[in-house]
Amino acid sequence: MVEAMLVTMVAFLLGGILKGAIGAGTPVVVIPIMSIYFDVPYAVAAFALPALASNIWQGWQYRGSISDTGFVVRLAGAAGAGAFVGTLLLAALPAETLSIIVALLALFYVAFRLMKPDWALDYGLARAIAAPAGFAAGILQGAAGISAPISVTYLHAIHMPRERFIATISTLFASMAIVQLPSLAGVGIMSWEIFLISIVACIPLFLGMPIGAALVRRTGAKVFDRMIMALLFVIAIMLIAESV
Structure with missing residues (x-):
């Protein structure tokens, strides 16, 4: 249990560093790592409050940029x-199924970012599909x-x-966490x-955010992002191996 808690806090620190650097990605790090030691519902529940707090704080910081x-x-x-x-789906689905879903989502995210780094969406079309895109994102966030x-991917x-x-x-993440x-x-x-x-868990998360903001100014977002995706790939493979 001590090892699990230490690893969890490290996961939140890494997630905070990523969020400070690019504004997103914390659950993609925290949920798979926690799911190795706990089940997915436990990990999702533990992440909800830190998600709400960090996104309200970061959203308020950048509120003037919403146009x-x-x-x-x-x-x-x-x-x-x-x-x-x-x-509701999280409460109904088996733990093993949820672990595999989390792993596959992480792998899909990494693969898409590598294969389509410059994929662009017309802003007019993006505005038109804002509601269905948000609803689909919310289902994934709630269930996995x-x-x-x-x-x-949509906003990028x-x-x-x-x-x-x-x-x-x-703002999107805060609304889901609420x-x-x-x-x-x-x-x-x-x-x-x-x-x-x-x-x-809010403590390491908030400690990591200014570190990420400082690192991205020195190394650039692309290098940092590639390192995180490599970590996610390893974590996803571990989750699949644990679940089959």
Whole structure:
């Protein structure tokens, strides 16, 4: 148990560094690592509070960079609704199935980023599909704790400036976490033990965020991003091996 907690805190530190660098990606690191020691519902519940706190904080920092409020409201609102549906799926699906889903999502995210690094989405089309994209991302976030294959890919394809991307995706993640927290408690997944762990996990997460912001200024986002994707690939393979 001590080893599991130490590794969990390291995972949140790494997730915080990634979030500070690019504004997203924390659950793609934290959920698979935690799932090696705990089941996916436990990992998703432990991540909900740190997700809410960090995204509110980062979203507030970059609030002045949001230029299309209507787009963000539709995206975030639909994502919150999707997170509720996803939480119901989280409570219903077997733990092994969820672990494999998490691993496959991580692998898909890595593969897509490597194969289509410059894929672009017309902004007019992106605005038109904001609600369905947000809803789908919310379902993934609620059911598996990882929405990056949809949320990050969708917003990255619009080619927003870094500050606007961070402001938008932080609002999206915060809306999902607001719905997740009471929903997880309502379906009996969130316990006081998990809630206390999630409070402690906020410490390494917030410590990691300024480190990531400083690192990306020195190394560049691309180099840092490739290192994280290599880590995700290894974690995903470990999860699949544990589940089969």
